[in-house]
Amino acid sequence: MIIEVEEIVLKFTNYYKSLNYSILDDDSIITDDPTLLFINSTIARVKEEIQVGENLDSTAIVQQCFRNNMTDYMMFTMLGVASLATEANRVMKDWINFIKEVGNIPEDNLFAVIHSQDGMLIDLWKKTISRPYYTLDQNTDKYTVRWKYGECYDFYGVGMSLAYIHPNRPKCNDSCDFFCDCDRHLALGNFIIINNPIINKQYIDIGFGVERLLSYKNGIDYFNFESNKKNLLGVISLGLNKEDAKYILSFMKGIKKLVEEGIVPGNKKQGYILKSLIKKIVINIAKYNKSSLFDDITKVLVMQDPSYKLYINDIQCYLQKYYNNYKKNIDSAKKFLKVNSGMGSTELMYILQDRFGVPYNIVMDADNTITYK
């Protein structure tokens, strides 16, 4: 059976409640923190306490996170634990047990990646679990061992990446190891010791994504999850290709979250992000030349996921507005092309993008009509 995100979140809070941790339930992604546009980690919830050196109960944290640089994981659910570093032994042990017992990842598939200078973490790992660890001297694309927390904060983090060996992926070649770029070895989450040198205090911060935890069973494609798969099939059945459908659904999820948080499209901060997501979706749908798709896609979403219901009118209205603008821009671009047909194609592409918002993946036929690749 495929386990869904909500199920793991519930098991996570129950698990940590039973161990007498405090619980911080999921909260808004909007923040006052000037260094962040959105909450995009669990630690963001307790940064102020750590900055001023407050004592912190061992706390399990659930937080939906928004990252604007990804498609599949634009919205994802992060689970975390924050505590004083004096609790490090217990917190590490409880976390590894959670990964094994609730995450269903066998101990034999786990390993750690630790900075070569972090002897204390290496000792902690060896005390907790009889599994190998590998060392690095700096962060890599795959594993993080050092953290910074933004300009306004005095503390920094040293820590380890917990990772697993995927059961269904054989070595991609003879030298395939934890370092390899393939998906056999995947980072699962981080255990970080936060040092605040100003007040000479240390904290623990654990963070891991639910989707990544579930990928051990479900595969790394986010659209393998049951609810996402249904959405995907629904949108594909409207005539969209799979890649476009995935792209649109990821962005739609981000749009819904922002609308739900009361953001309106605009030219500043969060409003600008919302506006750019809407534009991306409009351009993607427009190339199918079927304006009914806007309604049809939103209908699929409401049918598969009733939580869209409250926001769908706003979303449709925004999409329609930007679609109308986009059509006007395309018409203006066509007129521009007619009178400037002598211009070099690189320069033309640039002007079309810059002045009319026509995307680069558009091609112009010999008679200067605009089509899509």
Ligand SMILES: [Zn+2]
């Ligand atoms: Zn490999």
